[in-house]
Amino acid sequence: MKFRYLLPTLAIITQPVMAKNIIYPIDRATIMTGAKFDFKIEFDEIINPAQASILINGKKFNTVLSSDNQVEFIANEEGKNASALWLRNVSLKQAGDYQVQVSVNGKQSTVNWSAYNTPNKAQAKNVILIIGDGLSIAHRTGARILSKGITEGKANGRLAMDDLPYMGLIGTSSTDSIATDSANTMSAYMTGHKSAVNALGVYASRSNDNFNHPKQEPLGQLIKRLTKKSVGIVSDAEVQDATPAAVVANTRRRSEKAAITEMLFNAKPDVLLGGGSAYFLPQHMAGSKRKDDKDFITAFKNSGYRVISNASQLKQIDGKNTKKLLGLFHTGNLNTVLDRRFLNNGSTAKFPDQPDLTEMTKTALDVLSQNKDGFFLMVESALIDKASHSLDWERAMASTIMMDQTLAVAKDFAAKNPDTLIIVTGDHTHGISIIGTVDDNKAGNLREKIGVYQDAKWPNYEDKNNDGYPDDWNVSKRLAVFFAAYPDYYETLRPKLDGQFNPTTKDAQGNYIANDKYKTTTDAALRSGNLPRSADSGVHSVDDMVVQAIGPGAENIRGYMENSDLFKIIVNALAIKYCQCPSNQINKVNQTTNPLHHSMKGA
Template sequence: MLRIIFAFCVFGGLCFAWEMRILPINQAKFLVGQKFDFLVEMKNAPKNPLAVSINGVKAEEFFRKTPYIWEENGILSYRINEVSFEKEGEFVIKAQSGQVESLVHYEVVQPQISKNAKNVILLIGDGMSLQAKQMARILSKGIVEGKYKDVLAMENLDRMALITTSGYDSLTTDSANSASAYATGHKSVVGAIGIYENATKDPFDDPKVENLTEILKRSKKMQIGIVTTASVTDATPAAFISHTRQRFNSNRIALDLLESAPDVLLGGGLRYFIPKSQANSRRDDERNLIQELKDKGYNVVFNQKELLSKSKYSDKLAGFFHYGNLNVFLDREILKNDKVLKDFDNQPSLVEMTEIALQKLSQSPNGFFLLVEAASIDKQLHNMDWQRATYDTIELDKAVAKAMEFAKNDKNTLVIVVADHAHGASITGTYHEKDGKTGREAVRVYGRAVFPTFEDKNGDGYPDNPNPEVTLAVQYANHPDYKANYHLREIPVSPTKREGHKYIANPHSNGEEYKGNIPESELEEVHAADDVILMADGVGSEYFKGVMDNTEVFFGIIRALDVEL
């Protein structure tokens, strides 16, 4: 009797109940002509030959390529690289050896649209859950007698959808996996970008799936822009450029950026582009990637002044404004503490980077794809610092306004605003100490939750005082041991400190200590599995509606641009 096997594997190579598996996984969806690596793995070298077929045709005949078959560590692998489906339809893939059989089903599509977009601007608020967006609306627009004075720019976009975020290995995802779904239209595993996880230890040999920027370059010769407040090698930008099981291999991802050569590359991460012998470098070799970028025709800038100088434009533009991630808006524009900013007191804003990128990319005769990431919404929520996260959400909204202004004038652009995943931060009510109460007793709920007193006297959308008399009471559903302090922290501080093999509440923090509700091995607040909101406007935006899987963002973009491979 045949044993039907459906593969299931998780990050780190831990696999459940499989003798044989096929990658890509069951129910994978492909664009006609999209390139990918095909792999069948079987535990324990089979005594019988391994037969692989697609709709009844031998795989090597179907793909017209000879498979590479080998055995390593007791696992037999059958692999054919860089293949594609050449027509739409449903495909059944079967692998069999003796009494062991594995079956998966693929869907191949060629989305059609009557009028296509020329450009796409994808703005990602990393970790921007519904509640994070609401915090930004409260602070930026204000609320009086229960009614908001206005909504955010992103909330004025014409279309809206609810996006599910899980990967194929885990209910709760990370930024690499979730951004990879947007970039390729395929699920992956935690920590991975642009690949399906195989059984080997090498983080760069996993089966690849062609990503959006690769497709747009080869099919339409479009220009590509990457803008982020993180290191340019961080998970979200890397998902549109690289292919690896290990998102933290920033040196390799920097090389992939050099190879892929986006037309605009703006963010942090200078430490991965300068030689090992240079101060603050994190490279493991003496390659000077800054010089290599210049040799490839890039103009490279390092601060706001250089970026905003129009005389600095060239065919390609790269900007590195910090060794690591850029400082957040609160620290960079309002608090301006030298101890926090150190040598980087002239960083551009996300809005400025977006404007410059649009000016540069709009010159492309073949259109452009621009990724804009507000990375530190996520990073500050991990740090349980909702104030810094919220000001960065407002900054993203200002970038959205610039994107919409461009799209309105251009009339040929799709704008998408979405989070990659959520955080478990929620608004319980408000917090104040006007009656002498402190800590949890000063958290005001229900009828005692009077409205916060944030003010924006100059009308720029950023509250003048991030620490007003009545502030928001923000609670976390998924936190380590920490000390709750509802006041703004003038200097960012980690909520925990390592003690042996676990993390405890940081003794240098002030506030009331709370016992964690996640494992003690976790350094910080963690992601939530909540759905996130997508907002879209412009040509092709009607695709986004109802409840959608995160992989559908890729297909919505492909449809809007009318891509044919």
């Protein structure tokens, strides 16, 4: 009996010590050959370099990773009583499977990477990526009903996105949570690497400095370094917001908007259109949100950009005579299309001449298409998400209609330029559903006016002027739309014609409570929230994201994919190839480090 008990005891004793050392890139990373990234190892204690062995496929790590930089060893990283090793701005030259093994003081850590070559021949000359931020199934369905109408169970017309031939589902979860935000989801599209909530173009490590995390080379930087193609970024949000910023940025915190402005300038996209002029202006100028005297309006002008600030100027742009274009149409985010085009509520008083996303996209295509080598254009309909956070479904679905009309502009371009791949998706979803209608003519309180199943019948929106939007958003029989995750708020079941819905306000204890502004609305009903009291608005959902495509390379959009897979589809379609080009310093940050001596095993 003693012998029988001795065996499991010995097994426990002889097991290797649990590894706590962290390797970046992380396990199961897929990496394009020639794309730049930072290699970092975070040890869980202070070590001597001679104690560590770092091998990739059994070889010294710095003989496998191609880099012009020196290996950095930091004995005590930022006072955390733990060491770190960096090799910045590296790449893999050969496709294949890689196993990284780190051994130190009896602890072993292993990650596996997969590197791939892009094809020798491009399928597409141009790629247009259209992002509906927060785009969910209900947004699409609602946009179709509102824009096209429905009769006897059949849609009276089709959206531009309804006829895209290839479709798949995308998983949006991040490295640190199943729930995600726009930063790391869009960053996954742009780098091919998963990351953490709020991170742009970096792995979230233990560093305190937002600009000193292991970097990944975003697509905007990669295209500029390895090709002669042009890059365009268009959004109706601030151009420093998470989705547009992800095309070029590297920072742990998406909130670093002043620094992101500088990253945009360093990356120099050929077309940059949107809001966010507050971070381009030096601090002494009205409307600036900078804390320094850097003037990026002047900097862009001095770099050969034509700079514009309203829709009238945008309409005057001649693509044949404009090589570089910066358009900033608001100090912050642009106003929603519902406020800009249909409601005279004063919300656009400070910026009365804002362009539509369709207009920005058309001009961007005019400018970018002058490049005989092609282009990559990212277009974001950002306010689908921002209105959904506010539980303001009318504004969200109006922005979805605008996104779909923008897609129609892109499809018209692709019809004349069939070497163009168009991909349409969102970065994440919202928990939003249409459950029936709200009929003002029904008797009873607000709740009894909701019709479901056969009692829902049909809403009575009309589009007599054929602009694709309802002529009146406040008809007597409206869609009944609800969000799955919400704070306390007053439900009115009516569009907010005087401005975007602001569901909450803070109480004396700092908790978010229902905004009394809407309490006096006829029949307003208090909905007790299902989110923590710290939540001021609705949140994203973990639901899969629909992705669609048309054009050369679109056939690779199918089934279930991770969001990081979209990067590979884009670079493969464009056949972006590794070459012996001047190294692109991925926003390299100065840091005091100790030189790594050759005493480290594997150095």
